Amino acid sequence: MSTIVLLTLTGLGLAALYFLVASGLALVFGLADVLNFAHGLFLSVGAYATWWAAGHLPGAGPSGWGFALAVLFGVVCGTAVAALVELVLIRPLYRRTIEQVLVTVGLSLAGVALLQASWGSDPRPYPRPQWTQELTTIAGARVPNDRFLLIGAAIAVLLGLLAFLKYTRIGLVIRAGVEDRSMVTALGIDVRRAFTLVFAIGGAAAALAGALGGVFTGAISPTGGSSLLIFGFIVVVIGGMGSVTGAAYAAVAVGLLQQFVNYTSPGLGDICVVALLAVVLLVRPQGITGKVATS
Amino acid sequence: MTILDIAGLDVRIAGSHILQGVTFGVAPQGVTALLGRNGVGKTTTLKAVLGLLPRGADLAGEVRFGGRRVTRQQTFKLVRDGLGYVPEDRGVFGGLTVAENLRLAERPGAAPDYERVYGLFPELQRRGRQRAGTLSGGQQQMLAIGRVLLNPNRLLLIDEPTKGLAPKVVGEVAAALHAVAQVVPMLLVEQNLAVVRRLAQDAVVIAAGKVAYTGPAPDLLDYTEKTKSLLGVGKADHA
Numbered sequence: 001m002s003t004i005v006l007l008t009l010t011g012l013g014l015a016a017l018y019f020l021v022a023s024g025l026a027l028v029f030g031l032a033d034v035l036n037f038a039h040g041l042f043l044s045v046g047a048y049a050t051w052w053a054a055g056h057l058p059g060a061g062p063s064g065w066g067f068a069l070a071v072l073f074g075v076v077c078g079t080a081v082a083a084l085v086e087l088v089l090i091r092p093l094y095r096r097t098i099e100q101v102l103v104t105v106g107l108s109l110a111g112v113a114l115l116q117a118s119w120g121s122d123p124r125p126y127p128r129p130q131w132t133q134e135l136t137t138i139a140g141a142r143v144p145n146d147r148f149l150l151i152g153a154a155i156a157v158l159l160g161l162l163a164f165l166k167y168t169r170i171g172l173v174i175r176a177g178v179e180d181r182s183m184v185t186a187l188g189i190d191v192r193r194a195f196t197l198v199f200a201i202g203g204a205a206a207a208l209a210g211a212l213g214g215v216f217t218g219a220i221s222p223t224g225g226s227s228l229l230i231f232g233f234i235v236v237v238i239g240g241m242g243s244v245t246g247a248a249y250a251a252v253a254v255g256l257l258q259q260f261v262n263y264t265s266p267g268l269g270d271i272c273v274v275a276l277l278a279v280v281l282l283v284r285p286q287g288i289t290g291k292v293a294t295s
Numbered sequence: 296m297t298i299l300d301i302a303g304l305d306v307r308i309a310g311s312h313i314l315q316g317v318t319f320g321v322a323p324q325g326v327t328a329l330l331g332r333n334g335v336g337k338t339t340t341l342k343a344v345l346g347l348l349p350r351g352a353d354l355a356g357e358v359r360f361g362g363r364r365v366t367r368q369q370t371f372k373l374v375r376d377g378l379g380y381v382p383e384d385r386g387v388f389g390g391l392t393v394a395e396n397l398r399l400a401e402r403p404g405a406a407p408d409y410e411r412v413y414g415l416f417p418e419l420q421r422r423g424r425q426r427a428g429t430l431s432g433g434q435q436q437m438l439a440i441g442r443v444l445l446n447p448n449r450l451l452l453i454d455e456p457t458k459g460l461a462p463k464v465v466g467e468v469a470a471a472l473h474a475v476a477q478v479v480p481m482l483l484v485e486q487n488l489a490v491v492r493r494l495a496q497d498a499v500v501i502a503a504g505k506v507a508y509t510g511p512a513p514d515l516l517d518y519t520e521k522t523k524s525l526l527g528v529g530k531a532d533h534a
Contacts, residue, residue: 095350169398176388176399182347183386187400187442188374292390 002141007259009138013147013216015255016154020209021232022239022247023161024082024202030178030242032195033097034090037104039206039232040225041085041111042078046207047126047220048115050074054127062127070127074211075204082203086196094192108226115222123221126214146215153212154251157205161244164201165294170194175294178242231258234273238280240287249288298323298450298480299344304356306336306343313339315504316356321450321497326472326481328495328512332527335501337484338383341452345380346370361449375402379443383454383484385435389428393419393438396427400442412441415471433464440471451481457490469493488526492516500525 021043028036053060053070060070089107093099132146165171177184177191184191206225213228214220235254239246254273262269280287297320306314313336321327329337342348344358347370358366365373374380388396397419401407413420416437422430427438436456443451456472457465469490475481476494485491491498491512498515500508507525508515516522 172391172395172399175395176391179388179390180386182370183382183388184399185370186345186347186374186380186382186386188371188402188446189399190369190371294390 001139003263005139005141006143007263008256009141009143009147009151011256011259012252013150013255014259015251015253016150017209017213017216017228018231018235018255019154019248019251020157020205020212021228022235022251023157023244024198024205025232026236026239026242026244026247027161027174027178027198028202029236031174031181031191031198032090032094033181034094034100035097035104036090036199036202037101037229038085038107038111039104039202040227040229041108042082042203042206042225043210043213043228044111044115044220044222044225045081046074046078046210047214047224048074048119048210049077049207050211051124051126051214051220063129063131067127067129071208071211075207078207078210079200079204082206083196083200085203086199090199091192091195094195108229112222112226119222121222123219126218126220128215128218132215146212150212150216153208154248157208158244158248161201161205162294165244170197174198175292179292231273234277238277238287240289240292243287243289243292243294245294246287246289296323297321298361299482300357300359301340301344302357302359304340304343304358305354306339306348307353308339308349309351313504314343314501317501317504317506319499319506319509321482322480324480325496326476326483326494327497327499328491329482329484329499329501330491330515330526331501331507333486336504337501338454340501341380341454341482341484344452345373345378377447377449379446379448379451379479381436381439381443381451381453381456383458385432385439387427387430387435387438387442389426391427392424393427393430394423396438397442397445400445402446405446407445408447409445412444415444415474416441431464433460433468436460436464436468437471440468440475444475448479451475451479453481454484455486456483457485457487465490488516488522 025036025039028034050070050073053073054062054067057070057073060066060073089103090100093103132149134145135142136145165175173184173189173191173194177194181191231254235247235250239250257276258269258273261272299321302318304314304317317340331337343354346368348354357364360378418434419438419441427435430438456468460468465487473494495512498512499506502525
C-alpha cells in the first residue's frame, strides 16, 4: 500500500513537470501552429538561471525565501527568452512551417551547445532546499516533499491559466484563435499580438518546470530540457493539440503510467508511454479533448 | 458612386487561374448579389477583398474600399475600417458561448450595439450562455450576422447565408438580412434565387473567371434564358 502511494505521488510529481512543459507547447501550437522545438531551451534557461541565481544573485540562495527568489529569477529569464525568440525568430516566419521547424530545432541545438560551453556537459548539483528533502508520511508511505512542491506548482499554473483564458479579453482571443485563427482576424482582431504573450506564458511555465525539476532530480544538465520536451510533445498530442485541460489529463496519465511500469520493469515505462500515444492516435486522433483551449 | 471597387482582380491558387480580371463595383446602399455557378470564384472574390486567400495564392488587381486603396492590407485593419464579414461556413467559434462570440467581435473604441443585435435576434440573448457549437445551423447563422451588426460597418460581405438551412429558417434569415440591408449596404453571395429576388437590387454574375453580367437584379432574374445560361438553373423561383 505504502509503495502504491509513493509511486502515485512520484508519478503525479512527474506529471506536474510534464504539464508545465506541455501547457505552453499546447497553447503555442494551438494558437500559432508553431511546433516549438526550442521549448526545451526555455526549460533549460529556467533551470540554469535558477541554479546561477542561487549561487550569485544577491538575496537569493539555495534554501528558503532565497531559493524562491532564485526560482523567480529563473522564471523571469525563461519568459524573457521565450518572448525574444517569438519576436526575433518566429514572427518573421509565420505561415512558413518548415522554416519554423528548422529555426526552432537549430535554436534548441545551439542552446544546448551554449550551455555546454558555459558550464560543461556534466550534470551540475542543484540546490535542494531543506524542506523539499524532508519526508511526509501519508498512509504509511514516506514521501519526499518535493513531489508536493511540483504538484502544487502545476495545479496553481493550471488554475491560473484557465482563469486567464476564461475571464480576460486576451484569453478569449486566444481561445477563439485556437479554434479558427483567420476568423479572429476577420473580426478585426490583431491575433498576432496574442502570439508573443502565449510564447511568454509558455516560456514561464517551462522555466518553472526547469527550476523545480532540478529540485526533483537533484542535478541539471544541458540536455535535460530536450529529454523532457519529448514527453511534453507526447502529452500535447494525447491531450488534444491546443488544450490546456487536455494537457493536464494527459500529463497525469503519462506520469502515472511511466512511474508504475518503470517500478515493475525498469525502462519499460517509456515504451508504454509511446504505446499509449499510438493507441490514442489510432482510437481518438483528436486527443482527449480536441482542439479547444479550456475543455 | 460605389463603396467597394474591384478592378482587374486576378487570382491564381495552386496553379489554377480562378479569377481572370474581375471588375465590378458595389453600391453604397442596398444589396448587391454576387452570383455564378458553384466553384466559379465567388467566395474567392470575397476572400481576396479581405486578404484571406490561402498562403501561396497569387493576387493581382486593385481593391478600393470607400475610395481608399486597400489591396493587400492586413485583414484586421480592413475589418476595423468598417468591413464586416460573414463567411460561408459561418465561422462561429463552437467552443465559445454565444455571448463570448459576440464579445469577441466588440471593437476597441466603438460602443457595441447589443440593442440592435438582440432586437433583431432575441434568440441570441436567451441563449447567451449556450455553446455556439450546440446551436442549430440557423441560429449559428444569426450569431454570425449578429457579430457583424455589433459594430457600425460601412459594408457587409455575406457568403451564402442560407446554405444548408431548412426552408422555414431560410425565410427567417432572409427577413433578417432584409432588415439589415435597410441600414448597411451588402455584397451577398447567394445560390437561392428566391432570396436574391427578395433582397437584391443589383447583381453581378461571374462566369469562367470573368464578370459576365452587372446590372439590376430583377432584369437578370426575369430573363430566363440568361439566368439559365449564366447560373445553370431554370426560371428563378418566386419567394
